[in-house]
Amino acid sequence: MNKNKTIENPFALSIEDTLKALAVTSEGLTDAENENRLEQYGYNELPGSFETPRWQILLRQFKSPIVYLLLIAAVISYFFGDIAESIAIACVILLNSGIGYTLESQAIHSMQALRKLDKTFCQVRRNGELITIESRLLVPGDIIQLQAGDMIPADSRLMEDQRLEVNEASLTGESVPVVKQSKIVLEEGTSLGDRVNMLYKGTSITKGNAVAVIVHSGIDTEIGKISQMVESADKDEIPLNEKLNQFGKKLIWLTLGLILIFIATGWIRGNEFYLILETAIALAVAAIPEGLPIVATISLARGMMLLSRENVIIKKLAAVETLGETDVIITDKTGTLTENQLVVHTVVPVADDGEVLQLLMMSAVLCNNSSISQDGDLQGDPVETALWDYFRKENPADFEKIRDEWKEVDELPFDSDIRYMANLYKHGEQFLSVAKGSPAELLDKCVSAGDHIPITDEFLDEWNQHTEQLAREGLKVLAFAAHRHTKEPSGIDADLHFLGLIGFLDPARSDVENSVMECHKAGITIIMATGDHPATAEAIARQIGLGSGELKIIHGSDLDKTEGAQWESMVEGAHIFSRVTPYQKLQLVTYYQDNGHIVGMTGDGVNDAPALKKSDIGIAMGKRGTQVAEEAADMIIQDDAFTSIVKAIRQGRIIFGNIRDFIIYLLSCNLTEIMVVSIAAFLSTSLPLLALQILFLNLVTDVFPALALGMGKGNERVMEHHSRDPNDPILDRSSWISIFMYSAVMTLTILAGYYYSVHFLSDSYAEANTIAFFSLALAQLIHPFNLTSSGDSFFRNPIFRNRFLWIAIVLCLILLAIALLVPFLNEILSLAMPQPRSWLIILLASAAPLFIIRIIKKITKS
Structure with a gap:
């Protein structure tokens, strides 16, 4: 049990203020301090288990007034000497209970998913030295060192970052890896998905390295709060x-x-x-x-x-029929309505010119750290693999030629300060600089655009509008630049020419639109509740036909600012809830249940678990879903297809x-x-x-x-x-x-x-x-x-x-x-x-x- 109050809103504090509040230096804690804090805060683990005891499964087979009545009839028959009648009734009860127990036992998996997240090790600064310890021994004030592939062991404030990107889909529902920045200080009201200077337990690093100080451990972490909500979310x-x-x-x-x-x-x-x-x-x-x-x-x-x-795996027998009464489905976006895989959606070149288009393709292919496995599968960052996948299909011959002919000379890694990356390649006597990154920062670095188009204020305004328009359509936007050199340049990113923009989208699943139409015909209201950006959510909603005409979109921060009748008025008739927290999803399920609806809740992330458990029918995704979500749900869709829900x-x-x-x-x-x-x-x-x-x-x-x-x-x-x-x-x-x-x-x-x-x-x-x-x-x-x-x-x-x-x-x-x-x-x-x-x-x-x-x-x- 935690006996000390941990610091609030560490994302709103500078690194220095965070270290001061935690009473720790950059050398880390001493062994004595760690033992003291372990006594104060407890182990960095999540309590409880989601396993249902077998005896509980057996007992609930008898929890029915009709079964009670049969038991009374059996006793009365036995008391008055009708032994055959009494035995017959008892056999009925045992047969019914045996069938129910057997089927539910087979369907319920004894998964203890939250504990599995804890079985990791971590590098930590202890007594000024870097050592490896079990993650459960970490406490607030410990300074940890992380790299690509690591599971983040506790909620932490970033101190240092190098090309750092984190996959937070299981916590926030956002499919695109989040670029993290240590030096930025955020406002206190910043939503969970926008806290770019924080690392959260249960998420994973996809690229780069980091040094961070732990601010919350165990049940005080975001995932710990979710586990408590799951336990307290009583199902009707x-x-x-x-x-x-x-x-x-x-x-x-x-x-x-x-x-x-x-x-x-x-x-x-x-x-x-x-x-x-x-x-x-x-x-x-x-x-x-x-x-x-x-x-x-x-x-x-x-x-x-x-x-x-x-x-479709049903965990409780009676849940089968509950599906038939469902009239509201609150669905996550990522992996449920979408493919959970980025693709190139829009290519906007600066000029419709063969040379510009060729350089744009070369920038996308060469300014890229993806690789192809022996099986032919793409490996690497989702954005970079999406670029390779797109150009490999569009121009297979040119794609292979570019990869074979150009050899890398040097690289400027992505940095959160400059917000772009660049590479220098050589082919024969020619040199080629290629770059990709944030449109604003990369445009500022370019000396011209396309074939010597001057970059004027009007030009910048025009392309800033292009960027904003693509963002409003829910796309992740990157800018690309390049320059051919006749000799080796003085810098990798010298004399770059702006080439255009490419927009990426996690597309809607191809079969979802028909399923949504069938649900509407059946009188079932579908509501999207996602941790993703409002524009991204709206773009997917329009692709699948979530609503006709204007879509009512509510931001999670607005839900926190209102309450009572005003909150209900705002929620009523909404099609999309973006940037929502796990608690807000739970609130939405409760709201619709209180208004007489039978609510189905779909989800695949840890963040969905409380709402999955509270809903009348919790529907977890089997392929992309976390074990935590599967444990909290009443049914599991093994193929993650929304059409299976309709079936x-x-x-x-x-x-x-x-x-x-x-x-x-x-x-x-x-x-x-x-x-x-x-x-x-x-x-x-x-x-x-x-x-x-x-x-x-x-x-x-x-x-x-x-x-x-x-x-x-x-x-x-x-x-x-x-x-x-x-x-x-x-x-x-x-x-x-x-x-x-x-x-x-x-x-x-x-x-x-x-x-x-x-x-x-x-x-x-x-x-x-x-x-x-x-x-x-x-x-x-x-x-x-x-x-x-x-x-x-x-x-x-x-x-x-x-x-x-x-x-x-x-x-x-x-x-x-x-x-x-x-x-x-x-x-x-x-x-x-x-x-x-x-x-x-x-x-x-x-x-x-x-x-x-x-x-x-x-x-x-x-």
Whole structure:
């Protein structure tokens, strides 16, 4: 734990003031001072782990009111001697929990990414000498020495720099390496991405060398603050879980209400206690859709498996359906919407002249430290490899000729003071100076432009405007200059002639635009939240069609300046948030959630982790994503393609439709059982169905058809409609009306067959009970075909063409036959072999609902 307060805003202090505030000299700390500060500040490491314990994964499989209800039913059945019934219910619970545990265990990776960032070593000045120590032993005040390829071990204030560039994409989201400068002093309000005199833990040096003094270590670093936000970013309950829990709670009260009513009614009528108890247990079993947890779990699991084939890894089952409810996607730019690879976007020569264009190409190729590996891959700085890639494709012959003929004589490395680099080359007796760098600084160094065009004030104004225009389009702009010498010049950068500008861009992924259009059609709002420059973000947004007309862009610094209603007013309707911090991303996710939206958050960097965890569905990029982002997310896109997100959303919507269908199916079947038992009980007749028979039906003729409905392919036009209101329950008013209508019709035909058997044919109770059992069983197997709308053809609809449904029906018929023909089973279920006339009643009672419901739907056009 840190006991001392570290200095604030070190980027706003000079090097001397920083060293003074840290009470250290340029010689570094002594061993004694280091030990003292280690006691004060603690180790330079990040606490905590992102791994979910296996026991927690197991326990959350049981966290459902429906499972609680099943447990109660199992205990009651056992207490009253119905051992077989109790064992059957327990098996249902264990099967459901086992499936969920197995799948989630496979999907959750035990990655401890933040700790992996700490397993590094660093060169540090200790007692005036340069030594190598483990990075976890570093403390504020330590002076470290870094070079290209090093991972920065702690937040540090630059003291010295040489051609220093740092890749901060994982922290800020900016794809272009940042040129760092030690001597500059910044204002206190400078945003994280613009602090060019600072180095941050977890980022890496791509070019140059540096000496820096550590100002923050451990949890006080920027990445440490992010790790704390990840831990504190509590995720709201997954919408499907929440709705199923609400549904389960209502079911509990319904079941208890029915039991109390019948106990009271039976007691008042003076019925035998055993009859009252038998009816209560039958009603309890009928009210509980035992198959619901299993079918929901398997349906979601199948969705998980299907998405895995589309390069989407789902870590939690219920997150599959959450995708279908998502109506806001907050997406990072770099690597998510873009290729995360710079390319040459625009070439603006100073004159349309062959000599100028040739020299411009030579400057781009020769003023370049890139190399080509044995495999033909380009290696080096992203800007320089982009130049080689461009000219190698544009003029392959000239590219190779330039590289082969010209030999380097000398180099002027990039320096943050002059802000350009230059090289001197020789070919035969000719010398060639080439340079590239900041347009303002390089223009100031040039003596003329092109073929002896004078550099006047008007010329400078014109090219400054060119530079500003390219920057407004979101391009990184470099200027190029060269000069041919007949003899070796006095200086590498002597007598340079300005040749023009080249603009670089991390381009949008080619497939993103269509995916964005599909999201808009589906009523999904896409918002870009990036640490990159506003102009760069806007350029990408226009490429992908993020918004029509004028784009509303909010700078991260503006978010810090406002609060309350003014903050919300500014955020509302915004398309782009640029230069945002991790905390601001977290704020945005919370804002949209508080306004009733289901929020998906995409990201790949450490900076995205808190918002990924807080969002309803965190979506991490698998290729470019950090392990920290993957740990915080609910799903991982392995191919980093935005199109995969759209596929996942489509699958989520299909799954929700399937879940709604099989819940309607299960509830209408269970309500039929309740109505059959309750009406018979009110009429004081024998029960048409026994508790164990109802349980058998719930676990056989309910589960398999419901499971088949959960595996349907869904409506092909599911993405042409806006996402449903996340506040809506799983079943709306029309769904409940359909459930009651289905149940009433099936109850009518089942009771009609039962009473015809008892009162007109004078069948025994066992015979009539068997008729009711098989009538209801077959009616339930036919019932899925009632779920189609009146406008659909009976033979040409997704349900009729669902091959899994036909397999389920055949399987259930086989199981019913086994239950009837196997002596042990028919004895447990109290079944008698039906007479031929009884089979006729069974067929009529089970098939009649299909025709009656079809007629009702035609009349009501539902």
